[in-house]
Amino acid sequence: EAQVTQNPRYLITVTGKKLTVTCSQNMNHEYMSWYRQDPGLGLRQIYYSMNVEVTDKGDVPEGYKVSRKEKRNFPLILESPSPNQTSLYFCASSPSGSYNSPLHFGNGTRLTVT
Amino acid sequence: DAKTTQPPSMDCAEGRAANLPCNHSTISGNEYVYWYRQIHSQGPQYIIHGLKNNETNEMASLIITEDRKSSTLILPHATLRDTAVYYCIVRVYNTDKLIFGTGTRLQVFP
Numbered sequence: 001e002a003q004v005t006q007n008p009r010y011l012i013t014v015t016g017k018k019l020t021v022t023c024s025q026n027m028n029h030e031y032m033s034w035y036r037q038d039p040g041l042g043l044r045q046i047y048y049s050m051n052v053e054v055t056d057k058g059d060v061p062e063g064y065k066v067s068r069k070e071k072r073n074f075p076l077i078l079e080s081p082s083p084n085q086t087s088l089y090f091c092a093s094s095p096s097g098s099y100n101s102p103l104h105f106g107n108g109t110r111l112t113v114t
Numbered sequence: 115d116a117k118t119t120q121p122p123s124m125d126c127a128e129g130r131a132a133n134l135p136c137n138h139s140t141i142s143g144n145e146y147v148y149w150y151r152q153i154h155s156q157g158p159q160y161i162i163h164g165l166k167n168n169e170t171n172e173m174a175s176l177i178i179t180e181d182r183k184s185s186t187l188i189l190p191h192a193t194l195r196d197t198a199v200y201y202c203i204v205r206v207y208n209t210d211k212l213i214f215g216t217g218t219r220l221q222v223f224p
Binding site for chain 1 (some may be wrong): 145146155156157158159160163165189205206207208209210211212213214215216
């Protein structure tokens with residue numbers, strides 16, 4: 001089944017403890033991105049990647065890192081999480097970053113930082 | 115970016131067609147209209163997209179007015195599982211991201 005898989009689904013951590021949220025897609029998509037969703041603010045893009053080894057900042061990149069060493073994987077790294085990064089995170093992929101190319105989302109990771 | 119306006123909520127009886135409107139009066143000629151939905155806190159699900167012609171797939175139909183200032187998403191036979199927040203998004207030419215608004219909360223009732 002074609003899908004975007006995120007892990008873990010739920011994560012509770014403490015301030016400053018490094019964590020990684022994994023994202024993998026099995027559709028051979030060139031493009032991948034990360035969003036966060038917060039009440040009243042909607043979904044906002046954190047980082048995106050047009051292809052392997054090519055990443056760029058979205059609208060809210062502060063406090064996050066990403067890497068794209070393989071086409072299928074696009075992990076989101078929080079080096080020193082803070083409570084304001086408590087949010088619902090979504091990974092997405094599409095065949096290309098073109099505006100005519102639908103994004104397909106994973107099922108989300110709910111992160112709580114205390 | 116072209117903004118969209120959607121009603122905050124709508125109801126629909128199960129088995130009936132759900133018609134969800136969207137206004138995008140500032141849309142440019144090369145901007146696509148996308149529809150997504152989100153059930154509870156699951157990942158947004160792609161439904162359909164179009165430029166100027168009407169589109170249909172296994173999930174829904176998209177009707178875009180001739181002047182492209184508005185569109186309607188049609189779920190032909192709504193089921194309880196179609197209860198969700200529906201987002202109408204105008205995607206800007208040469209941009210990779212989607213900008214989600216507040217959407218329409220569709221409630222399908224028995």
